[in-house]
Amino acid sequence: MAPAITLAAEAPKLSSANTGFMLIASALVLIMTPGLAFFYGGMVRVKSTLNMLMMSFISMGIITILWVLYGFSLAFGTDKGSFIGWTSDWVGLSNIGLTELWPGYTIPVFVFMVFQLMFAIITPALISGALADRVKFTAWSVFITLWATLVYFPVAHWVWGTGGWAFDLGVIDFAGGTAVHINAGAAALGVILVIGKRVGFKKDPMRPHSLPLVMLGSGLLWFGWFGFNAGSWLGNDDGVGALMFVNTQVATAAAMLAWLLYEKIRHGAFTTLGAASGAVAGLVAITPSGGAVSPLGAIAVGAIAGVLCAMAVGLKYRFNYDDSLDVVGVHLVGGVIGSLLIGLFASGKGQSTVEGLFYGGGLTQFWKQCAGVFAVLGYSLVVSAILAFVIDKTLGMRVTEDEEIAGIDQAEHAETAYDFSGAGGGSARTAAPVPADTDAKKVDA
Numbered sequence: 001m002a003p004a005i006t007l008a009a010e011a012p013k014l015s016s017a018n019t020g021f022m023l024i025a026s027a028l029v030l031i032m033t034p035g036l037a038f039f040y041g042g043m044v045r046v047k048s049t050l051n052m053l054m055m056s057f058i059s060m061g062i063i064t065i066l067w068v069l070y071g072f073s074l075a076f077g078t079d080k081g082s083f084i085g086w087t088s089d090w091v092g093l094s095n096i097g098l099t100e101l102w103p104g105y106t107i108p109v110f111v112f113m114v115f116q117l118m119f120a121i122i123t124p125a126l127i128s129g130a131l132a133d134r135v136k137f138t139a140w141s142v143f144i145t146l147w148a149t150l151v152y153f154p155v156a157h158w159v160w161g162t163g164g165w166a167f168d169l170g171v172i173d174f175a176g177g178t179a180v181h182i183n184a185g186a187a188a189l190g191v192i193l194v195i196g197k198r199v200g201f202k203k204d205p206m207r208p209h210s211l212p213l214v215m216l217g218s219g220l221l222w223f224g225w226f227g228f229n230a231g232s233w234l235g236n237d238d239g240v241g242a243l244m245f246v247n248t249q250v251a252t253a254a255a256m257l258a259w260l261l262y263e264k265i266r267h268g269a270f271t272t273l274g275a276a277s278g279a280v281a282g283l284v285a286i287t288p289s290g291g292a293v294s295p296l297g298a299i300a301v302g303a304i305a306g307v308l309c310a311m312a313v314g315l316k317y318r319f320n321y322d323d324s325l326d327v328v329g330v331h332l333v334g335g336v337i338g339s340l341l342i343g344l345f346a347s348g349k350g351q352s353t354v355e356g357l358f359y360g361g362g363l364t365q366f367w368k369q370c371a372g373v374f375a376v377l378g379y380s381l382v383v384s385a386i387l388a389f390v391i392d393k394t395l396g397m398r399v400t401e402d403e404e405i406a407g408i409d410q411a412e413h414a415e416t417a418y419d420f421s422g423a424g425g426g427s428a429r430t431a432a433p434v435p436a437d438t439d440a441k442k443v444d445a
Contacts, residue, residue: 014099015106018235022111028227029118033060033125035220039276040129041417042213043325045206047407048133049417055128058141063121066148068093071120072113074153079163084154103162105234115231116156123152123180127384129325130188133198134404137412139397146387147187151380155179159372171372172365174244174351175232177288177339178376185332186377188323190384195397197322199404206324211272218276222252225283229290233351240291240351247290248283251302255282258306266310274310281309281330285338291351292342300345305337336373343369 037056041049063071070091077087089095093113102112124144131140158164159171159179166178173179200206208214229248233241259278260270285305286298293301313329316322323329343366346356355361391397398404403411410416 012101012104012106014101014108015235015237018106018237019108019111021236022107022115022231022234025227025231026111026115026118028224029115029122029231030060030224032118032221032224032228033057033122035217035224036122036125036129037217038213039217039221039280040132040325042210042215042217043129043208043273044132046209046417047409049209050409050413050415051137052128052132054137054413055131055135055140056125058137059121059125059144062141062145063124063148064117066145067113067117067120071148071153072116074149075120075156076112076116076161079157079161082163082165082168083157085157085161085163102234106237107234112234115234116160119176119180119228120148120152120156123176123184124148124187126181126184126327126331127188127191130192130323130327131195132324133408134195134398136396136399139391139395142395143191143387143391143397146391147384150387151187151383152179152183155183155376155380158376166372166375169371170354170365170368172292172342172346172352172354172369173288173339173372174291175229175287177284177335178372181284181287181331181335182339182373182376183380185328185330185335186380187384188327189321189332190381191388192321192323194385194388194392197320198324199401201322202317202320208273214276215272218279222279222283225252225287229287233291243350244290246295247293247298248286250295251286251290251298251305252279252282254299254302255279255285255306255309258303259310262307262310277313277326277330278306278310281305281334284309284331284334285341288335288339289342289345292346292354292356293350294345294347297345297347301338301341304341305334308337309334332377336377339369339373340366343367 033056037053040052040056044052073087073090074084077085077090080086096109098108100109101107102109124147156179158166159173161167226245226248230241230245233244236242256275256278259274259281263274264270282302282305285301289301290298309330312333313326315329342356343363344356344358346354346361346365347359348355348361354365356365357363388397399408399411
């Protein structure tokens, strides 16, 4: 019998199926940012609608350019001391071959780069919801430029970059519980502690002006989140991405129902805002954990997040911090819940063999999750507060009190979200002309 011949493992080859899937997933993640803009835009008063939309949209411009110039290299380049990455050939995306594969995978580097870009875009946009009504647009643009450079890019390397300390420790974060949601939520808390409360906080009604916009935005987020979560496995050759897709749907449904039930018991009504907020809380919580838990575990993760996030949004009134649109209550708290529950519900049959406490694995993974959660939370909160303080003392972070009362849309963008001049019906041709001697101010009003 001829001696056995040992063949070297074949190097991965470009997969057109995985490449196409990841390009679609990237587009789904991008649509989450306009979805977030509508979600936030509907939750504010009319006079702040455009500003909320623009605070998300500007992130698509600024972060894209930063990512191409140096962000991708800082986040995913060759590790430097477990804290940051750097690969000079990636500066400006230079010297990357069209078919050069991301190491260990079957997709091109360019595809991995653009998928991660969409995460980098939405993370600072999430922060904006906490700052509604009161932040100068120029100051916001400077803040997200500095924040992405000093906070997001390093934290992304910690969690997902080869050689990053959290990655090497074994902290599980499938799609961004720490790097995205805790990171953004802690940053939001840091900034609002510096810039203070809105005029009229806890005194004036600050109800959402358009709940249909909120529902539209949450629907787009839910839809895009399948790319956000399932795409993070960078292919689906082994079914883990499919598990994540299923768990995303299951946890979101459970969280929405749990939030509504809590709301009915606590406040006596099932609200549309509660349904939208509960869905987002479930999406946040399953983001880090969905590849590690079973569908039954996903129900538990979603239900726990739905109730605890619903409880958390009221903390701003108790502790007197003005988180305008509950970024802390939903994204920070939801991210912490989803990340820590991995240590309890990890089944060992998903993305890895790691088992949580309820599956016989003890508390080893739970303590690893704690390390990742609280390191990101503390770093983001402190650095974000420092950045806000410096910008406030130089450029000025807030609009004036008069501008805030009159409406930040007009002050910062010279526009309003809705033109009510034609609200009476009819077309421009048939509308009755305004008398020449009519007071212009009355017409504008």
